[in-house]
């Protein structure tokens with residue numbers, strides 16, 4: 230029953246995706262939309278629908294007969310088909326603790342059913358590696374997402390694409406462009422953007438969160454299309470997509486049966502078609518521009534050129550124009566919030582742990598003197614590498630990773646993992662396993678460079694580093710962006726510590742993050758000033774154009790992409806449409822681990 234509903238939904242999504250542009254232009258009658266909104270606003274109607282589905286599900290679903298010696302996974306109790314649909318806390322970190330807390334009772338791998346779909350929670354690194362790495366071919370699909378109709382079957386978003394030939398071609402191309410551009414320090418884009426970001430921070434420290442987000446968008450757009458200005462397009466399209474793929478996004482992501490509403494009645498499908506079209510416009514415009522500059526000989530080195538050049542590699546030849554535009558574009562927009570998370574967490578870490586910044590500055594001053602740290606300094610700066618490694622562990626951008634879907638029935642330690650199960654590795658809790666990470670909830674960079682910690686590894690010229698880190702996932706679907714992340718974090722953390730003293734202006738938040746699947750710590754008020762007059766001069770003289778982007782709301786001739794980059798008021802923080810909403814004060818503070826886990830060796 231569940232499988233047939235899923236198949237029907239998938240077939241419907243495919244059909245829907247191919248009709249996306251038509252649907253976008255279709256005139257959805259206001260009366261049908263109002264029926265939907267009335268339904269959605271009527272909690273009783275929704276509850277009634279859930280109950281009806283649960284009862285019907287119970288009647289038609291029979292128990293599954295298992296082969297001899299195979300047992301079902303321990304499962305969280307819930308309603309027959311609807312399962313425990315109420316069990317999805319909105320926020321990634323809250324979900325990580327919520328499901329992690331059940332580990333003691335149900336074991337390191339257990340099932341959770343919701344709306345007819347089996348989810349599998351994996352709570353240890355061993356199980357995650359056994360399944361996602363050692364048996365990677367069985368676990369490399371992705372799941373459909375109700376508010377992001379057709380994203381699994383489509384050709385648009387690499388990280389969320391189902392396993393297919395298209396996926397393999399995109400991923401091979403990604404590996405190729407990373408392999409080619411990493412030794413060239415991503416063509417110098419991170420280094421040149423670091424200087425602009427230092428200048429913006431110096432001139433306008435209160436708006437530090439905005440400067441970091443713009444930093445990430447400019448850096449990846451330079452790397453991808455040879456022009457940082459295309460990052461405005463990414464800033465414009467990311468929030469809607471990120472919300473669409475998050476449980477905290479549209480209600481359909483929790484009440485998944487709403488995916489069966491036809492186009493004419495589904496505001497979600499109409500919104501998704503609009504979003505898909507906007508994303509395509511952004512990626513086409515950026516690639517067209519890079520093509521034009523390449524042809525007339527004015528293009529800067531970038532990923533697009535690796536696809537454009539006449540003697541291109543087999544990996545590049547395998548993609549047509551639409552595919553190249555989306556492979557490059559969809560790998561670029563993930564680089565903003567993912568890297569933005571640790572950049573925000575750096576400010577949190579040094580404000581919560583005031584002793585660490587002077588320790589870092591000592592290392593930077595002794596290795597670099599009067600210049601900024603560069604990639605060539607990595608072997609000589611274990612404390613800076615430890616900062617990168619610890620921040621990536623301590624405040625994960627993707628606390629629950631990205632789910633892997635079982636492509637066939639599998640038996641693990643006698644338990645059946647059914648085909649189609651959505652498997653979640655709880656990366657956040659895994660990187661807090663008490664034996665491996667004592668004081669796992671605290672920021673302790675020493676754990677990587679002090680031999681008394683279990684995570685210490687020599688030689689210190691090489692370790693710690695973030696290659697193969699849990700935060701970047703597992704197996705065939707693991708993140709291809711580790712080298713770029715490493716370079717951006719190492720050089721910008723280094724530049725910040727070289728340049729500034731940073732301290733909190735008031736209360737420092739603990740766990741506040743945005744509620745979406747890629748989390749970023751909420752910005753809070755800080756003091757930031759140059760460490761000396763020489764450094765101030767260096768920053769101001771090192772960069773003419775600081776690359777400000779936010780516009781006045783009355784500014785003339787705003788482009789389509791700039792319309793979302795508006796400063797309502799000079800003193801207000803840029804909230805990036807809810808992704809970087811400022812910290813609201815102590816009444817919002819959540820304390821982790823939750824009370825039931827305090828003192829537990831989970």
Ligand code: HEM
Pocket residue numbers: 387388389390400403559560561563564567568571621625626627630631632633700701702703704705706707708709710711713714
């Ligand atoms: C702190 C930074 C980052 C973190 C924590 C991170 C984390 C992740 C995780 C957990 C996954 C899913 C892995 C899995 O399914 O097992 C992923 C996939 C992916 N990441 Fe990253 N990422 C980061 C930065 C980047 C950057 C900078 C890029 C590109 C420039 C990037 C591009 C991708 C792509 C294309 C995928 C999809 C891979 C696939 O589905 O096969 N990521 N990332």
